[in-house]
Amino acid sequence: MHSAWAFDAIPDQSGRVAVVTGANSGIGYVTARELARRGAHVVLACRDPDRAQAALTRMREEAPGARLEVRQVDLADLASVRRFAAGWDHDRLDLLVNNAGVAMVPYALTTDGFESQFGINHLGTFALTGLLLPHLLAAPAPRVVTVSSEGQRFARFDLNNLDAERGYRAPLAYVQSKRANVYFAMELQRRADAAGLGLRSMVVAPGLTRTNVLTGGANQARGGLYRSFIRFLLRVAFRPAPEGAKTSLYAATVEDLPGGSYIVPDGPLQLRGAPTRRTGERALSDTDTARRLWELSEARTGVSPAPPAAPAGAPRRRAGR
Numbered sequence: 001m002h003s004a005w006a007f008d009a010i011p012d013q014s015g016r017v018a019v020v021t022g023a024n025s026g027i028g029y030v031t032a033r034e035l036a037r038r039g040a041h042v043v044l045a046c047r048d049p050d051r052a053q054a055a056l057t058r059m060r061e062e063a064p065g066a067r068l069e070v071r072q073v074d075l076a077d078l079a080s081v082r083r084f085a086a087g088w089d090h091d092r093l094d095l096l097v098n099n100a101g102v103a104m105v106p107y108a109l110t111t112d113g114f115e116s117q118f119g120i121n122h123l124g125t126f127a128l129t130g131l132l133l134p135h136l137l138a139a140p141a142p143r144v145v146t147v148s149s150e151g152q153r154f155a156r157f158d159l160n161n162l163d164a165e166r167g168y169r170a171p172l173a174y175v176q177s178k179r180a181n182v183y184f185a186m187e188l189q190r191r192a193d194a195a196g197l198g199l200r201s202m203v204v205a206p207g208l209t210r211t212n213v214l215t216g217g218a219n220q221a222r223g224g225l226y227r228s229f230i231r232f233l234l235r236v237a238f239r240p241a242p243e244g245a246k247t248s249l250y251a252a253t254v255e256d257l258p259g260g261s262y263i264v265p266d267g268p269l270q271l272r273g274a275p276t277r278r279t280g281e282r283a284l285s286d287t288d289t290a291r292r293l294w295e296l297s298e299a300r301t302g303v304s305p306a307p308p309a310a311p312a313g314a315p316r317r318r319a320g321r
Contacts, residue, residue, distance in 0.1 A: 005246070005274050007034050010253045014039030017090050017139075018252075021045045021073065021128070022100030024055035027147065027206055030245035031097055033059050035252065036066035040095070045084065047074045047100070075100055075124025077111040078301060085131035092138035095252055098125045098146040098181075104170040114300065115163045117170075121177035126184055126297045130305030142199045144188065145251045148181040150205040150264065152283065155179035159292055182262070182283045183290035184297070188305070189260040190287070200259035202251035206244035207265040207273070250275035260284070 018035050022028040023044035036042045036059065044059075046052035052070040059068060073084035101121040110119035129144055136142035155175040160166070162180075164173060185203035192199040251263045257277070262284055267273030283289075298304045 005250060007242075007246075007249065010034060010038050010249060011255060012039055013253065016040040016094040017043075017092060018095040018097065019043045019045050019093060019132070020097040020099055021075065021125075022047075024048065024051040026241045027245045027248060028097070028099040029055055029059070030242050031099060031248045031252070032068070033063055033066075034245070034249055035095075036068055037063045038253075039067075041067040041090075042069075044068065044070045045073045045100070046070065047072070047076075073128065074111075075120045075128065076116065078124070078127055079111070081124060081127045082131060085128065088132065088135055090135070092142075093132055093135040094139040094142060096129060096132055096136060096142075096144045097248060097252060098129065098144065099248065100124075101147065101177075103149075104174045106170065107164065107168045115168065115173060117173045117177045118162050118180065121174075122180035122184065123297060123301055125181065126305070127301040127303040129184075129188070130301075130303040133305050136199060137197065140198075143252060144185070144199065144201045145248055146181050146185045146201070146203045147248060148185075148203050148205050149175065149178040150207060151175040152178040152182055152205070153281070157183075157283075157289060159289070159296065162296070179283060180293060182281070183286065183293045186260060186284055187287075187290040187294045190290075191306075192259070200257070200261075202257070202259070202261050202263060204247035204251045204263040204275075205265070206247050207267070208244075247275045 013035055016035075016039075018040045020028050020032040020035070020042060023032040023042075024046045032042045032044055044052050044056060046055070049070070049072050052072070056068055056070050060066060071084060071087070072080070074080040102117055105116060108116040110116055112119065114123055125146060136144065152175055155178065156172070157176055157179050158166070162176070182203050185201045189201040192201065247263045247265065251257065251261065261277050262279070262281060263275050264278050265273035266276040
């Protein structure tokens, strides 16, 4: 366990270029701010430009001198994802934190016709990572951190019902999309390893965290009673966003952390506590489902994140920071 781990344990991040999706609030905001405080150049990749700009202003007040910028991306729209990737003009990307997502929203479709939780939480993340992969591989020690949920443990993953083909129940669709995050992160690591690349792919569960993912966006249409109940639940049972961001920051910055790590809170039921690496989850080693999901995701997004093989005889990259 790593009970003593805290933000002040984050090593110097100077020289790293990072993208944090959904960085205008909650876990994403704290993740971006703490990376920038320690010297990283951080791109706040957000859907709403006005909220992103407000977050940027606040973040600059909290972290004077931080190197920050805002870029627009909507994971519910693959054309937006493609524009974001096509507009990338840094010479590399050292760190991608796939943080943005939605939770337990009423049934809706993305711009491309996918069930929104699967479409945003998994397919948008899959496409963004795949399109940014060439820039990640231009970095000396690239790292991808994908934010899942402790709820993924309860998913009944059904490859034939990813788009609610057999009916829609918001909680089940949510945990299924979060299980997809785990499969994606592990399969990305396996493919990078097979190609002899130094990319490290991590997946994290933040634990019960007080953010607006249950109250904002599409959930606003649920009515005042729902919003009042959720706000009460968040106050009573959920931790502040900085606590939830610890697993993301741990996965993003601990230097000797191996690729394929699953980082969760070390407390009961993975709901709260300090970040620690967990290896016993069955989904981490379910290679068949992960491969099939990857192939399905390629077909639905039109993105094929195929890392180039290392040249024959070339030494494999060592995973640095």
